[in-house]
Amino acid sequence: MDSILSQSFEDFEIVAIDDHSPDACGRILDEYAALDSRVIPVHLEENQGIGKARDAGALKSRGEYILFLDSDDTLSDGALQAIADRLEATGDPDILLLNHVRTYWNNRVQASAAGELLASAGTDVFTALERPDFLTMFAVVWNRAYRREFYVGNNFIFTDGIYEDALMVYKTMLTAETIAATDHVCVEYRQRRQGNSMRTPGRKHFGIFQQYARLFEFLDQHPETEPVRALLFERAASHYLFTLAREDRIVPKDRAEFFKLAAASYKRYKPKGFVLPEGSQGVRFQLLERGSYTAYAAVTAAGNTRRQVIQRATKVKTKLGKTAYNRLYRLHLRRPVDENLAVYAAYWNRGVACNPAAIYHKAKELAPNVHGVWIVRRDMVDNVPAGVDYVVANSPRYWEVMARAKYLVNNVNFPNNIVKRPEQVFLQTHHGTPLKQMGIDQQKYPAAAKNMSFAKMLERADKWDLSLTSNQHSTENWERVYPCAFEAIEFGYPRNDVFFRTDGDDVLRIRRELGIEDGKKAILYCPTVRDYQKGYVPRIDLERFCSELGPDFVVLVRTHYFYGADPRLEALQERGLIKDVSTYPVVEDLCLAADALITDYSSIMFDYACLDRPIVTYADDWEVYRKARGVYFDILSGQPGETPGATATDEDQLIEVFRSGAWNGSKAAELRAAFRERFVQFDDGNAAERVVRRLFLGQRETTPAVLPLDDRTPAPAPGTLAQARIPRQPTGEHGLIDA
Template sequence: MPRFSVVIPVFKVQGYLRECLDSVLGQSFRDVEVIVVDDCSPDSCGTIIDEYAARDERVKALHLPRNVGLGRARNAGLELARGDYVLFLDSDDCYTPGLLQALAARLDSVGDLDILAFDHVRTHWWGRGGRSQVADLIERAGTDVFRLEDRPEYVHLFLVAWNKAFRREFFLEQGLRYAPGLYEDAPVTHMAMVTAERIGCLNRIGVEYRQRRQGAITKTPGRKHFDIFEQYEGLFAFLAARPELAWAHSLLFERAVFHMLFVLKRPERVTVADRREFFHRTADFYTRHLPAGFALPEGGTGVYMRALAKRSYRAYQAAELADRVRKSGPNKILKARTRAGKRAYAGLYTAQRRRSLDPNLAVYSSYWDRLPSCNPLAVFDKARELAPQVHGVWVVRKELADQVPDGIDHVVRNSRRYWEVMARAKYFVNNVNFPDGIVKRPGQVHLQTHHGTPLKRMGLDQQAYPAAARGMDFDRLLERVDRWDLSVSSNQHSTKQWERAYPGAFESLDAGYPRNDRYYAAGAEDVAAVRARLGIAEGKTALLYAPTHRDYQQGWAPSFDLARLAGALGDDFVLLVRTHYFYDRTPQLSDLAEQATVIDVSRHPSVEDLCLAADALIADYSSVTFDYANLDRPIVIYADDWQIYSQVRGVTFDLLSGRPGDTPGAVATTEDELIDVFLSGRWHGPDAAALRGAFRERFCQYDDGHAAERVVRRFFLGQDAEPAIVPLAQRVPAPSPSLR
């Protein structure tokens, strides 16, 4: 029988679940069972749970046949628990290191407790919070063991399931179970506290309580918040059945009403339309359960309770207004929302937004209004085939307008027609974000295609890396994220990273990257034609060198001597060099290209063409690595500054670990090693091929040549994202040009 049973109900938390499970299984105290309850989660949570259960015998996986909600999922896990103590942990939260060892030590020192409570810290999406509101209360408890009747102030301990270890036999003997619906923690916590004979506190932060920007039900307004009334009715039915708990009636009545008033005041829970009804439901509860001789508390809570006693919503509103004025201060000056002269287009854009939406108009943009390319271009092309009724218009910069290919309608950003299409289009497709000034109207839908698989840290994760976060306004970033409806992903790694780094209400569309369809549609003739256009002589082995941007560098310089590598490899090889689009052309590269030492492809409009033409890729930390893996051709990682890059920019996994799934092929960290990788043949040897195979399984998960069709059917046609994904073993990528 284990010392602790940790029950973790799981639903739609694939971006956080691994961190949660690792925080429990990585505890120094090992005598624990972890019961993970898959509440019929529609994402990859079930697969993650099974993965952990397969490799750690302490994990018990329970897959529920239908979604039952948090409370009943906890109950299902409780039925399997065999530990002396049971703890409940939410699947997007984490234990702090050493928590279980500290709990065990306290229990060993004071003997069995019915409840051992501990502290927590809120972890917001923008960073960690300060001390909890009950920190002083927990600290004052010291090593005392008490009953709530003797220490009634401890009724203020945070009303959740996950900040306490419950003696399992006590929990079961008292008949404690979580009811369906919201606020299920509150009645069970109160029932446990008033029936426990031995309560203790551990002055330690045990849980990192994640404050998710989106997805948390407590931040989703709606009728579900009326569940609080049924939950507290259950609590008072429990009290009524136990006369010995009469002492707790007034104590819990005040806490229940306070909790209802707390919910009522929050617009992120109770909508304006529902506030009056919610108030009257609270007044009903107040009248029905008012204890004899109850004394109103001091302060604002007492004022609000008087309004409840009178059943006067107007009195409640007056009290709320007075409270707001008091907090904001009588001398607060309201600031104007607009500045004179700002946004000269505002009048035009506003006028256009008064017109009806065009249901067959779509706006496209790539890389901050550069030329049509990447995933948006692949979606655009497929939409012309499958949804020809939708007219697509591209946004481009003025200096690039004359380079837009024939047959593609486009507008110059900030032009008169630009504001018209931005105001009236129903569909928006981008691989970055549209400008901050764009207002998302009701009925408009946004598709975020992204433009790579994230090795480096992105979005809010960049806050921990000052060089990467320089100049970023994270509040504005989140406002842009709020416009997304669908977020395209090519693998589960990306899906989880996007959901963590960009907390929003969008739906993940695990369809593959549309731009990578080209790698499966192209044949030998297409590959030969691309090579001919690039000037690659027949029989040459072409190596594409495509390094990424460094936040800590000004301008670009190659990480190795291009001329030396070209000379060492000889005439059988040709080196294609593709600099990142952030950088201007460099004289050094231009000189080498003029000398025919390399072929400069930095301004070539299609990265997909370059990948098709290349027999192998030399990459560092660029996302092109993940796309190129679809071709099942050799990849060499040249990483001379990995230590600096991973510390300054932050990374999501160790590209250089050599573990299957992490490293896509041979690795070099010095110029000499890079030359040797090719001269020795290791670049296309069996070890490199095995690593590449594992890398493809992990990162080419959904890329099968049909991604664009799945995206178009889902986004434009409202259909299921079909066809089904072709298994990796059955995919046939474009043939390699010279390697046989």
């Protein structure tokens, strides 16, 4: 959508079809329509497939030309202007053929095979019979623009099933009286790692024979097309063989049947005098005509043996890894999966924490038959709470539980050498809402991408079955930056349940445990890690900051967990200027104790927003950070839904934010409300229960339902509690109250 709406040529409409999508597509289209009148959303009442969705869009269209664009592809910059210019130069032909490139997740771009052919046409106008070589172009409808009167006037409609593009392409090309071409790259054809319906094996691929039967029926009805029958027959036979050879289309048990049907189609539609292509393809054509699958399989196997041996050896080595390639782990992998065993881990085995911890505790309540075991580092064993079963990473029992657990729950990834068995279910809980760019988006930012193998990262993400999110922003970004086959579950973050289930007494208790004096305003300062810096670098002169704020404030400082203890913070704490809570085990307690949050780009802002308390953004290195790390939106923009409250870009501004009261003013409250509406979508105090019911109890329905934002009651702010506990003052000599 963005690639269309950002085009320099602006005279267009987008008929956007929601084919009864089960995800957020319908909402996204409506949001775009609300912002731009050129977007016309159409919501179908039932899923009908891409062909019928295109038909609905074509009938709804009003423009002079129709372009079809699949939902996972994009228009290149300047595409519409280039199309408009070429249409004008060629006298508005029935069809304008377009160039494209293939784009890959690792930013590789591959030119199309048709570039030279398209360039050779110049501004010529022709028919398919005059230039039959253009029938050899990639047979898809999105690499051409159709004149609407031509398309609708001839009543072109898509047929049911896949491989519908080929039939539509050949029928329209053979019907058009005027065809032109441009070699300008107009479409970026995205190559998805997974999830492409054409790369999902199944019986649906047998539909290819019906589509080509319809094509040959069309040719029979139009004898003037006889000169190109042999070419189209060769295209059909090649398409059969291509489909048969793909393991991600035809499964082994169906190959003999598919070959039999392909051979029957070959014999039925072979034109008289057909000349076989040269080389190995000609051999395969001969085998089709003979109808011998045994001979075909033998020829194919001989050609593939060496490649398959190399692939298998590489796969085994990658799958088991060096560490896991031991006798004990392989033994456990042959044992049955334990249906009542769950493995938990958080923050690279740092202990019982975050979303996995909240799920673990709720599972003990709702699914007590599922035994939970935590993976921890050896140096973190002393921090494991009493009564929690755990194993040390890489210990003998570790390999057993990793091999046999039915459920795997982690807020990061397990190591590369862990084998994800088909029977196992991996819930990726994540540990924050993304402001900074993540996944494959990091490829563009050297500071974030150093020493990172994105191929390995995606192999780890391939093991996810479920991806937990707390807002639509996260859902959309995780699905895009981790192009894998997981299912997103929009249940909220279980770790944030505590923000809606804590009362005033608990808030005061936590403050007492932290040593926060009654009546003081506690400011929680949580800066995030900088990829472009080494070690912890203070961004604030905390001694000056605390002095300027005065005795009514106390500052809790929590550095990122990537950093160790900092002697400068220890010295300030010893002088009573700050409280260093960097090693405090439960960050949610710190949030509950704080009257306000100061952060920069840390995802803690999205969690703290659950409490509806002031958030101050202090970003003194914004330009450097966004260029070095990349961000998804401008936290300093002041726009509703992007900025959570007051902002400062230098120390003087930050001090003034608190001196002036802007940190807790009406403008900050308005921004916070919009920020909460966007990002506190599914956090309502019941996220852990929804996860447990889905993961361990197999309940598909979202239970309990997510509460509307206005119906949620977060834990009371410390300031309101202090005010509520002020003793009632005497009412005067006669006990009268001034009203």
